[in-house]
Amino acid sequence: MATVMNNLSTQLLVIGGGATGLGIAWDASLRGIKTVLVEKGDLGEGTSGRYHGLLHSGGRYVISDPHSASDCASENEILRKIAPSTIEDTGGYFVSTPADPLEFPDSWLHGCEQTGVAADEIPLAQLRKREPLLNPRISRAFSVNDGALDSFALTHLLANGIQRSGGKLLLRHAVTGLEIRHNHIQTIQLINLRTQEMLMMSADFVINAAGPWAGDIAWLAKTQIPITLSKGSMLAMASRFTQTVINRCKPPGDGDILVPIGTVSVLGTTDLPVQRPDHLQIFPWELDLLLSEADILVPGIRQHRPLRAWAGVRPLYSSQHDDQEGDRAIKRSHIVLDHRDRDGIDNFVSVFGGKLTTYRLMAEAAVDLAANRLGQYTACATRTTPIPAPDSPIGFLGSERLRSFSDRASSAQDMVICECELVSAKQLRQALFSDEQPTLDDLRRDFRLGMGPCQAAYCGFRSAGIAAKGSRADPQFLGDFTQERWKGIQPLVWGSSLRQIELMRRINFELLHLSEADQ
Numbered sequence: 407m408a409t410v411m412n413n414l415s416t417q418l419l420v421i422g423g424g425a426t427g428l429g430i431a432w433d434a435s436l437r438g439i440k441t442v443l444v445e446k447g448d449l450g451e452g453t454s455g456r457y458h459g460l461l462h463s464g465g466r467y468v469i470s471d472p473h474s475a476s477d478c479a480s481e482n483e484i485l486r487k488i489a490p491s492t493i494e495d496t497g498g499y500f501v502s503t504p505a506d507p508l509e510f511p512d513s514w515l516h517g518c519e520q521t522g523v524a525a526d527e528i529p530l531a532q533l534r535k536r537e538p539l540l541n542p543r544i545s546r547a548f549s550v551n552d553g554a555l556d557s558f559a560l561t562h563l564l565a566n567g568i569q570r571s572g573g574k575l576l577l578r579h580a581v582t583g584l585e586i587r588h589n590h591i592q593t594i595q596l597i598n599l600r601t602q603e604m605l606m607m608s609a610d611f612v613i614n615a616a617g618p619w620a621g622d623i624a625w626l627a628k629t630q631i632p633i634t635l636s637k638g639s640m641l642a643m644a645s646r647f648t649q650t651v652i653n654r655c656k657p658p659g660d661g662d663i664l665v666p667i668g669t670v671s672v673l674g675t676t677d678l679p680v681q682r683p684d685h686l687q688i689f690p691w692e693l694d695l696l697l698s699e700a701d702i703l704v705p706g707i708r709q710h711r712p713l714r715a716w717a718g719v720r721p722l723y724s725s726q727h728d729d730q731e732g733d734r735a736i737k738r739s740h741i742v743l744d745h746r747d748r749d750g751i752d753n754f755v756s757v758f759g760g761k762l763t764t765y766r767l768m769a770e771a772a773v774d775l776a777a778n779r780l781g782q783y784t785a786c787a788t789r790t791t792p793i794p795a796p797d798s799p800i801g802f803l804g805s806e807r808l809r810s811f812s813d814r815a816s817s818a819q820d821m822v823i824c825e826c827e828l829v830s831a832k833q834l835r836q837a838l839f840s841d842e843q844p845t846l847d848d849l850r851r852d853f854r855l856g857m858g859p860c861q862a863a864y865c866g867f868r869s870a871g872i873a874a875k876g877s878r879a880d881p882q883f884l885g886d887f888t889q890e891r892w893k894g895i896q897p898l899v900w901g902s903s904l905r906q907i908e909l910m911r912r913i914n915f916e917l918l919h920l921s922e923a924d925q
């Protein structure tokens with residue numbers, strides 16, 4: 407039987423540990439507001455860890471959603487200053503291929519001027535020199551300020567900032583009930599998903615930053631938010647085909663962008679209505695569509711090895727919905743709903759939608775509202791305050807990662823466990839036997855374990871071996887991780903991916919004699 411504790415109280419409770427919730431908790435903690443953040447999984451386990459990886463220039467939305475375009479352009483500049491270690495400054499191009507409408511670039515350029523999105527037409531010779539693999543029939547090209555943004559690095563950075571400024575994070579805790587009395591959330595019911603212990607807490611103000619689950623949280627407060635859920639699938643190719651983010655210069659559509667991230671290229675996305683945030687099934691036709699569209703940008707790309715696929719779900723505020731135009735017509739700007747004005751609950755706000763690129767702006771708007779209601783009038787400081795790095799930062803990007811690995815390796819006679827992503831035995835041991843008791847999938851988000859070309863074929867077993875030598879000899883430990891990895895590989899069982907899968911199968915069944923049940 408679960409124990410009930412009643413010992414937690416705070417000024418501000420934030421529900422959701424994605425970029426938005428973490429951004430809110432960082433903003434509030436910096437303003438001196440006593441803050442607790444509750445996340446049912448791990449940091450960034452929701453949409454923030456399942457996105458495309460683009461630091462938007464704003465170019466994609468200049469015509470369809472000018473507000474979002476301007477927000478992206480200004481937040482892009484801010485993020486480069488406050489979290490530079492999470493960004494790879496790839497730059498971006500919008501290019502006109504023979505498949506794109508000829509008249510679009512001129513109206514698009516006009517949209518850029520109107521929204522403050524920096525865009526310059528460049529000579530085609532310059533484009534070809536920088537990106538020789540692009541379609542030689544591209545007729546126009548424009549440079550923009552796109553980049554690659556590592557959301558795992560960002561969520562870890564924010565978590566560190568929150569804790570340093572006195573905020574508290576409760577991971578693996580789910581909010582299961584909100585008790586409202588006299589138009590006020592009086593008590594919040596939580597469950598610790600590790601121990602099944604129940605907790606009751608009180609908060610002066612509650613912010614719902616549960617992304618695509620925001621409607622579920624609102625429902626706990628006996629109110630409804632009209633949210634349409636839209637799933638997007640993405641496909642990582644095992645090689646980096648371009649150095650720059652490449653966008654098709656056309657109205658937003660499926661498969662209109664290629665983002666180079668580290669050693670891979672990510673193609674995306676699709677847009678399909680789903681009923682629930684965890685309906686993440688990827689259909690082979692989606693991947694075929696992404697490859698066909700990418701082949702227009704980089705001819706021949708579909709002959710190369712796809713690495714893995716994943717999907718994320720967007721919460722779109724459907725009161726803005728025009729049914730005739732479909733989900734892409736719903737504005738992708740963020741929404742801040744004050745439930746006092748809307749539903750008569752005076753200490754409750756929901757914030758969702760937008761882009762990861764605009765998480766800081768969303769957080770600022772939500773905390774402004776909460777701070778006002780709490781009578782705490784300190785101004786927002788996140789626009790100019792660099793998010794502090796942990797004491798021993800993990801290099802997430804290219805040469806920085808290599809440098810930090812070689813520093814650790816030479817000083818500690820360390821051993822490499824994940825060659826693709828340079829994760830060492832010492833790092834793993836420290837994390838595995840810490841109080842957090844992370845799963846291997848948590849370590850994937852922490853260190854990128856198993857995310858490289860071998861897709862955990864080797865490092866999964868080595869990590870499980872380290873765990874088994876200590877106190878973590880749970881047979882499910884490796885099984886859960888390989889199951890999770892398999893979900894992203896399973897839709898790609900053809901060509902060179904099939905060879906890699908066959909190698910993994912032989913390691914599992916013939917070398918290690920694992921049964922299918924173990925898997």
Ligand SMILES: Cc1cc2nc3c(=O)[nH]c(=O)nc-3n(C[C@H](O)[C@H](O)[C@H](O)COP(=O)(O)OP(=O)(O)OC[C@H]3O[C@@H](n4cnc5c(N)ncnc54)[C@H](O)[C@@H]3O)c2cc1C
Binds near residue numbers: 423446457
């Ligand atoms: C396919 C796709 C591609 C995208 N690509 C880009 C891109 O390239 N660039 C960009 O800028 N943006 C992109 N976005 C948008 C971006 O991913 C989102 O705007 C952002 O991640 C939203 O973060 P969030 O914190 O609001 O939500 P989430 O990251 O989903 O966080 C919500 C959290 O709430 C937690 N939660 C839910 N219920 C409970 C509960 N009961 N108790 C406790 N916790 C709970 C969940 O576990 C989750 O971690 C993309 C989105 C999608 C779907």
